[in-house]
Amino acid sequence: MGETCATAYLVRWLDTMFQIEGESIYGDIMERTIYNGLFAAQSPDGRRLRYYAPFEGPRVYFDGDTYCCPCNFRRIIAELPGMIYYHRNEGLAINMYARSSATLNLKKGLSLEVHQATDYPNSGNVVIHLKPSKPTRFPLYLRIPRWCEKANITINGDTTKMTAGGGSFFMVSRKWKAGDEVRLQMPMSLRLVKGRKSQAGRVAVMRGPMLFCLNPERQKDFDPEIMRLMWLDPSSLKLSGKDDSIRPNGLTCEAKFWNPNNYNAAGKANIKLILTEYADPGCKATYFLVPNPKADALTDDELIGFGI
């Protein structure tokens, strides 16, 4: 939650640590940082940049381009394509899932073309095509994010599915040939992540690497004065329609809240609100009260506790 420059340098630091240590946690933090803090720094039309994208309160743009963050933001965006594919043990490690293609020299006399087709982060379905310059054995590493409980992997439509848990790289070493296809499926569902420190007792709404927020101006007949005091009903959360106002095919979700002025735990939560992606420039709230913040249905933040 530092300034946009700090976000840009965090991503660069994660890239360097990933190259030195190879741990998937760096990629996990990287994707959360990019899809939320970094993209929230930019206006949806791409023209303006801001210093902070806070969890709460107004978001303000710079009034020009001659500041540190606008320049640094454009630089880090240009660097992102270099953080998708990495060399590892004379093979290929895929760190970020994004529609892309690349050509790498794995070792002397062996080049590899790789192509990814995916709508990530709308879903965790990724199709990877490999085209080595000649049939060769080498390892392929796929980062399985910590938010993913169980990923399914199939190669060339094999009926024997392989599975992998989140929090490590799934590695498959075999003799790859041109035309090989790897399908990776990482089921995504909405989850409520327990807040910490000043957000203790509240939850954030996440799906995959994406964080959702509340923009009071998008709600009908809504009094923003009660925003910090409403209780979210965890059982009411569901995905709603697509929304192009922040990015093409962006996601929204729907949640019901209890009005604090006539809260009745036995009664139904009856304020229905639409939550939008964190890059929404009108975001004013990210953490919400829940009636029972210790309930099993809430999850701990999967990126906390790795000594980083």
Ligand SMILES: [Zn+2]
């Ligand atoms: Zn700056």
